[in-house]
Amino acid sequence: MxxxxxxxxxxxxxxxxxxxxxxxxxxxxxxxxxxxxxxxxxxxxxxxxxxxxxxxxxxxxxxxxxxxxxxxxxxxxxxxxxxxxxxxxxxxxxxxxxxxxxxxKIFPIECVVRGYITGSGWEDYSKTGKIGDLKLPKGLTKCDRLPEVIFTPSTKETSGHDVAITINKAKRIFGADIINTLQAKSIELYLKASEYALRRGIIIADTKFEFGVTSDDKIILADEVLTPDSSRFWPLDEYEAGRDQHSYxxxxxxxxxxxxxxxxxxxxxxxxxxxxxxxxxxxxxxxxxxxxxxxxx
Ligand SMILES: Nc1ncnc2c1ncn2[C@@H]1O[C@H](COP(=O)(O)OP(=O)(O)O)[C@@H](O)[C@H]1O
Ligand SMILES: [Mg+2]
Structure with a gap:
C-alpha cells in the first residue's frame, strides 16, 4: 500500500x-x-x-x-x-x-451543529451558561447530550482558528433567508446522520458542513461530510457524560x-x-x- x-x-x-x-x-x-x-x-x-x-x-x-x-x-x-x-x-x-x-462559491461560514456539549462549546457554557448568544439549560455536564440539537456557526478563516459568529450577525452579513436555509439543512443532515450512526454504535457529537452556490445559483452541500476530520466520533459503548470522551x-x-x-x-x-x-x-x-x-x- x-x-x-x-x-x-x-x-x-x-x-x-x-x-x-x-x-x-x-x-x-x-x-x-x-x-x-x-x-x-x-x-x-x-x-x-x-x-x-x-x-x-x-x-x-x-x-x-x-x-x-x-x-x-x-x-x-x-x-x-x-x-x-x-x-x-x-x-x-x-x-x-x-x-x-x-x-x-463556498459560503465563508462553517455550519457547526452540536448534539453534545464539548470542546469550545463546553468552554463557553461553563463560563457563561451560553454558547455564543444561545442560552442553554443549567446543570449540563461535560460531553452531555444537549436537550436539542443546536446550530453554532463560525466564520471560515483563511488562517488561524475559525471564529464563532452569532446567528443574528450571520444574518446581517449573508441575509436571513440564506442563514435560515443553512441552519435548517445543517440540522436536518445532522439529525438523519447521527440517528443512523447511533444505531451502529457511533455517537456523532458534533460536525460542520460547508455549503456553496453553483453557477446557476443553487445552494448545494460541498466539501467533506461527516468524516472523523470534520466531526467528533465517540464510541457509544464507552460514552459517559461528565468527562472527556475517547475519540473513535x-x-x-x-x-x-x-x-x-x-x-x-x-x-x-x-x-x-x-x-x-x-x-x-x-x-x-x-x-x-x-x-x-x-x-x-
Ligand atoms: N465544491 C467545492 N467548490 C469549491 N471549493 C470547495 C468545494 N468543496 C470544498 N471546497 C473547499 O476546498 C478546501 C478543502 O481543503 P481542506 O483540506 O479541507 O482545507 P482546510 O485545511 O482549510 O480545511 C476548503 O477550503 C473548502 O471550502
Ligand atoms: Mg476542511
Whole structure:
C-alpha cells in the first residue's frame, strides 16, 4: 500500500493544499484528493496514517449518497475509472481517495451543529451558561447530550482558528433567508446522520458542513461530510457524560503524544509505526461499522 502525503499532477493547477486535502482546478470542476495526512492538537503531523485518505473519502461519499434527498451535493464522479483520460494516468495515486466535484462559491461560514456539549462549546457554557448568544439549560455536564440539537456557526478563516459568529450577525452579513436555509439543512443532515450512526454504535457529537452556490445559483452541500476530520466520533459503548470522551479515530495518537515530553507548543514528534498502524485500523473500523461494508482500498 502506497502512502500518500502529497500529490502533484501535471497539466492541471493545484489551487489549494489544505491540512488534509489537495484541490486541483479544471474547467468548472475540481479534483479533490484526500491524503493520508493527520492533524492532532492543531498540528499536521509528519507521520502518515495508511489508507486514512481513502477511508475519509469513502465515508464522505457514503454520507453524500445517504443524505441526497435532504440536499443536492457537489459530487460529479467518484469512480477513478470514469475520470477523464488525463487523470486516469494517475490512477494509482488517485484511486479511492479522489472525487471530481462541481466548483461552487463556498459560503465563508462553517455550519457547526452540536448534539453534545464539548470542546469550545463546553468552554463557553461553563463560563457563561451560553454558547455564543444561545442560552442553554443549567446543570449540563461535560460531553452531555444537549436537550436539542443546536446550530453554532463560525466564520471560515483563511488562517488561524475559525471564529464563532452569532446567528443574528450571520444574518446581517449573508441575509436571513440564506442563514435560515443553512441552519435548517445543517440540522436536518445532522439529525438523519447521527440517528443512523447511533444505531451502529457511533455517537456523532458534533460536525460542520460547508455549503456553496453553483453557477446557476443553487445552494448545494460541498466539501467533506461527516468524516472523523470534520466531526467528533465517540464510541457509544464507552460514552459517559461528565468527562472527556475517547475519540473513535485519534485516541492512540493523542494518548501517544501526551505520553511524550512534547510541550504542545512546537512541532509534535513522529509517531511510532505501531501507533500509525493501530490508528489506521480505527479509521477502517469507523468506515466498516458505519457503512456495514468491508473496507477495500
Ligand atoms: N465544491 C467545492 N467548490 C469549491 N471549493 C470547495 C468545494 N468543496 C470544498 N471546497 C473547499 O476546498 C478546501 C478543502 O481543503 P481542506 O483540506 O479541507 O482545507 P482546510 O485545511 O482549510 O480545511 C476548503 O477550503 C473548502 O471550502
Ligand atoms: Mg476542511
Amino acid at each position: 502506497k502512502l500518500i502525503g502529497g500529490v502533484e499532477i501535471d497539466s492541471i493547477e493545484k489551487i489549494a493544499s489544505g491540512k488534509v486535502r489537495e484541490m486541483f482546478s479544471f474547467n468548472n470542476e475540481l479534483l479533490i484528493v484526500t491524503t493520508d495526512r493527520i492533524s492532532a492538537f492543531d498540528y499536521i503531523l509528519d507521520s502518515l496514517i495508511p489508507v486514512k485518505g481513502i477511508v475519509l473519502n469513502k465515508i464522505s461519499n457514503f454520507w453524500f449518497k445517504y443524505l441526497k434527498d435532504i440536499i443536492e451535493n457537489h459530487l460529479i464522479e467518484t469512480d477513478v475509472e470514469k475520470f477523464p483520460k488525463f487523470l486516469k494516468r494517475h490512477k494509482e495515486t488517485l484511486k479511492g481517495r479522489s472525487v471530481i466535484v462541481k466548483k461552487v 479515530d485519534k485516541q492512540y495518537v493523542r494518548d501517544y503524544l501526551l505520553s511524550t515530553i512534547w510541550d504542545r507548543n512546537s512541532k509534535p514528534p513522529k509517531l511510532p509505526e505501531a501507533i500509525a498502524r493501530k490508528t489506521s485500523e480505527r479509521y477502517i473500523a469507523a468506515y466498516e461499522n458505519l457503512t456495514g461494508q468491508k473496507f477495500e482500498s
